Amino acid sequence: MRKMEADIAIIGAGSAGLCAAIQAAEAGADVVVFDENQLPGGQLFKQIHKFFGSREHQAGVRGFEIGQQLLEDVKKSGAKVMLDSVVYGLFAENSLGVIAEDKYHYEVKAKKIIIAAGAKENYMAFPGSTLPGVMGAGAAQTMINVNRVLPGKRIVMLGSGNVGLIVSYQLMQAGAQVAAVVEAAPTIGGYGVHAGKIRRAGVPILTGHTIKEVYGKEEVEGVILAQLDEKWQMIPGTEQDIKADTLCLAVGLNPMTELAWMAGCQFTHIPALGGHVPLHDHNMETTKPGVYVAGDITGVEEASSAMEEGKLAGIAAAAALGYLSQEEAAAKKQEVLRRLDMLRTGLFGEKRKAAKERQMAEMVGYQAVTAEKGGVK
Amino acid sequence: MPKKDADVIVIGGGIIGTSIAYQLSKRGKKALIIEREDLCTGTSGSCDAYITPHTKKPGFHLGLCLESMKLYKELEEELGDDLEYWQKGGFQPCEDELSFQLVSENAKDLMAGGLEVKMMNIDEFRSYEPNMSPNLVGALHCPSACQINPFKVVMSYARNLKKLGSQIMTNTEVTDLLWEDGKVVGVQTDKGEFYADYVVNATGCWGAQIARMAGLEAPIEPRRGQIIVTEPTSTVIKTTMQSGMYLVIKFHPEKITDERTKRLGSGFCIEQTGDGTILIGFTREFMGYDKSTTLEGIEYIISEGCKYLPGLRDMHVIRTFSGFRPFVADGLPLIGPVDGIPGFIMAAGHEGDGVALSPITGKLVAEMIVEGQPSYNIDAFSPNRFVKQA
Numbered sequence A: 001m002r003k004m005e006a007d008i009a010i011i012g013a014g015s016a017g018l019c020a021a022i023q024a025a026e027a028g029a030d031v032v033v034f035d036e037n038q039l040p041g042g043q044l045f046k047q048i049h050k051f052f053g054s055r056e057h058q059a060g061v062r063g064f065e066i067g068q069q070l071l072e073d074v075k076k077s078g079a080k081v082m083l084d085s086v087v088y089g090l091f092a093e094n095s096l097g098v099i100a101e102d103k104y105h106y107e108v109k110a111k112k113i114i115i116a117a118g119a120k121e122n123y124m125a126f127p128g129s130t131l132p133g134v135m136g137a138g139a140a141q142t143m144i145n146v147n148r149v150l151p152g153k154r155i156v157m158l159g160s161g162n163v164g165l166i167v168s169y170q171l172m173q174a175g176a177q178v179a180a181v182v183e184a185a186p187t188i189g190g191y192g193v194h195a196g197k198i199r200r201a202g203v204p205i206l207t208g209h210t211i212k213e214v215y216g217k218e219e220v221e222g223v224i225l226a227q228l229d230e231k232w233q234m235i236p237g238t239e240q241d242i243k244a245d246t247l248c249l250a251v252g253l254n255p256m257t258e259l260a261w262m263a264g265c266q267f268t269h270i271p272a273l274g275g276h277v278p279l280h281d282h283n284m285e286t287t288k289p290g291v292y293v294a295g296d297i298t299g300v301e302e303a304s305s306a307m308e309e310g311k312l313a314g315i316a317a318a319a320a321l322g323y324l325s326q327e328e329a330a331a332k333k334q335e336v337l338r339r340l341d342m343l344r345t346g347l348f349g350e351k352r353k354a355a356k357e358r359q360m361a362e363m364v365g366y367q368a369v370t371a372e373k374g375g376v377k
Numbered sequence B: 001m002p003k004k005d006a007d008v009i010v011i012g013g014g015i016i017g018t019s020i021a022y023q024l025s026k027r028g029k030k031a032l033i034i035e036r037e038d039l040c041t042g043t044s045g046s047c048d049a050y051i052t053p054h055t056k057k058p059g060f061h062l063g064l065c066l067e068s069m070k071l072y073k074e075l076e077e078e079l080g081d082d083l084e085y086w087q088k089g090g091f092q093p094c095e096d097e098l099s100f101q102l103v104s105e106n107a108k109d110l111m112a113g114g115l116e117v118k119m120m121n122i123d124e125f126r127s128y129e130p131n132m133s134p135n136l137v138g139a140l141h142c143p144s145a146c147q148i149n150p151f152k153v154v155m156s157y158a159r160n161l162k163k164l165g166s167q168i169m170t171n172t173e174v175t176d177l178l179w180e181d182g183k184v185v186g187v188q189t190d191k192g193e194f195y196a197d198y199v200v201n202a203t204g205c206w207g208a209q210i211a212r213m214a215g216l217e218a219p220i221e222p223r224r225g226q227i228i229v230t231e232p233t234s235t236v237i238k239t240t241m242q243s244g245m246y247l248v249i250k251f252h253p254e255k256i257t258d259e260r261t262k263r264l265g266s267g268f269c270i271e272q273t274g275d276g277t278i279l280i281g282f283t284r285e286f287m288g289y290d291k292s293t294t295l296e297g298i299e300y301i302i303s304e305g306c307k308y309l310p311g312l313r314d315m316h317v318i319r320t321f322s323g324f325r326p327f328v329a330d331g332l333p334l335i336g337p338v339d340g341i342p343g344f345i346m347a348a349g350h351e352g353d354g355v356a357l358s359p360i361t362g363k364l365v366a367e368m369i370v371e372g373q374p375s376y377n378i379d380a381f382s383p384n385r386f387v388k389q390a
Helices: A015-026 A063-077 A137-145 A162-173 A192-200 A258-263 A303-320 A326-343 A346-372 B017-026 B060-079 B097-112 B122-128 B150-163 B204-213 B244-251 B259-264 B295-308 B310-314 B351-371
Strands: A002-011 A031-034 A080-082 A086-091 A095-099 A105-115 A119-121 A134-136 A154-158 A177-183 A205-207 A209-215 A222-227 A240-243 A246-249 A253-255 A267-270 A275-278 A291-293 B008-011 B031-034 B090-094 B118-121 B138-142 B167-169 B174-180 B183-189 B192-195 B198-201 B220-230 B240-242 B269-272 B278-281 B317-328 B334-338 B341-348
Touching: A002 A015, A002 A095, A002 A303, A015 A031, A015 A063, A015 A303, A031 A105, A063 A303, A086 A258, A086 B295, A095 B295, A105 A258, A105 A303, A119 A137, A134 A137, A137 A162, A137 A246, A154 A162, A154 A209, A162 A177, A162 A192, A162 A246, A177 A209, A177 A240, A192 A205, A253 A275, A258 A291, A267 A346, A291 A303, A303 A326, B008 B017, B008 B183, B017 B031, B017 B150, B017 B351, B031 B150, B060 B150, B060 B351, B090 B097, B090 B122, B090 B244, B097 B118, B097 B138, B097 B244, B118 B122, B122 B138, B150 B167, B150 B351, B174 B204, B183 B198, B198 B204, B198 B351, B204 B220, B204 B317, B204 B341, B220 B295, B259 B295, B278 B295, B295 B310, B295 B317, B317 B351, B334 B351, B341 B351
Parallel strands: A002 A031, A002 A105, A031 A080, A105 A291, A134 A246, A154 A177, A154 A246, A177 A205, B008 B031, B008 B198, B031 B167, B090 B240, B183 B341, B198 B341
Antiparallel strands: A086 A095, A095 A105, A119 A253, A209 A222, A222 A240, A267 A275, B090 B138, B118 B138, B174 B183, B183 B192, B220 B278, B220 B317, B240 B269, B269 B278, B334 B341
């Protein structure tokens, strides 16, 4: 076992992790970022679409371009990025177990840890759901936009949230035919502008429908849909058979919380944020002192908010180590919080904002209780 | 005494407590299991799954294990459930001459105790287990060793005892014992008082705390074992294996010179489950009730493991966990009534043998309660060996 030390160790080189690294390293902290993937940037490099929001949030810029900018900034900041390096465990006294790119086993001791592990796709089970050809929409997006491989020729997409809509459009751009977008809810989940693009291309969006089964001998050959009644039960006799070789599931994401559980962080369950999420304060610090979280692990949102949360965690961790004065940190944090607040407006944002507020209110409650008991052990 | 809630209260819903309650139910008694957390959440839910008579101390200990194995053979049919019982045989591979010599000496005692075992040189051993390292010295083979799924055993006991009219209360913590005229007549819990003719302490690692409520100082300590789990693979090993070093650590700790082995008390133990995952263990550490895994422990298990099974290098570890084993200084469990504490029966302190000894412990404790006498002499396990003479 080899030893390594750092002021701040960050797990995940996606939007949140890289932004945290830039802030902390620019402040002067010795920062190391680990990512199990061979390329940094997390999901950004699959995102060939333009971002929304204000100019401050890089609206109009495509995701992969934001990723390239982040990588340049990381390089300038002096933070070290170790790719192909799996952080498999978080142990007592802020020790990380890492199998690094060089295949050696490292014990990494860090004064502060930021977990920015992201989220993973939800799965759904139905007859035929294990057939080759059934895959996550995110997986399909990686195949076309990163690996340049078409997952199938004729595709059915389940889920009309932004992921389902955007990936459907990108699959068409990549040369596939999208037979239908299927949505169980009575209305389309994602932004109207994305849905409009698909509709204009002639793809039906079937709301109030679900997958009854997928059939095929060795792989997907077709999908049987059924209509749902107001109690979300399939209506017999409404089945329709759609020939397709691929079914993509865009049915939400859930936070990758394993390391935070292992660290002993306190959690709460908030469905609007994707399930179990760690409690954290306004500095993104969890109930485990010195362990911070940022990005989708704190609740599934978007790359823009993940980046802001990452900055917040990076600033807070660097300030806690004395690399920023209280005034400097406060000014920087205030700026980030203002932008974060703006991101959480609008029909979709308000819901997330309420959920995030509940999460942080629970943190305050937890701190009050532990203070009464004589502080965190 | 107020109205009885059951004939017997069994504290602890692990593989020992559920076995006792099931055996009592079979004999017409109503048992009430009181479990602080949930069924199978203590040692029974965080252990290996093998039953290996060749790792028992020749004599009473081995004898009891052989009795238990007879019961296991019939258990699936009796309970009507698949328990993943699998008589696959076991080996005790030896990495050096010292452990080979100790294992060979022990083999003679085991055979004298009625167990069929055979010492094999490395070539013969590898004809059974070709994936094991050619650098080992040899191994002891025990064809009767078997494997079982402890979760399934506990759940099946629970289903069956409920069918027979007994009850289980989970999330209920015993806070004290209730007495009448110097006799234990029930338990105080966070959900009220419960009364019965007998109270059985089947709380394993937590056995000392309950025993103390009865006024008995039972020397049971939690000993942490860390275990790692690999991804499912095709069959890599066909048998259960515990290294000869396991025996050296268990019975001749004074012969260990390596500092890390002294500290972590590891020995190579491995088994492949029915679904293909491989469990590799484990450390033996006294850390109180700290259930975490450690970097040092995991690395040690893996590096020891690779020494015996070089192919481990290319496998992925998907999980690590640790559990507590109820360690008793003389290596034997405490089973039976206690002098001067009528109404109170101990059935705890099985250390690494809880799975192996579950059926026989249940049967004998039930016999003691129902018939007043066990069908097999277990004086050697009497808790009275720890009762201080006034």
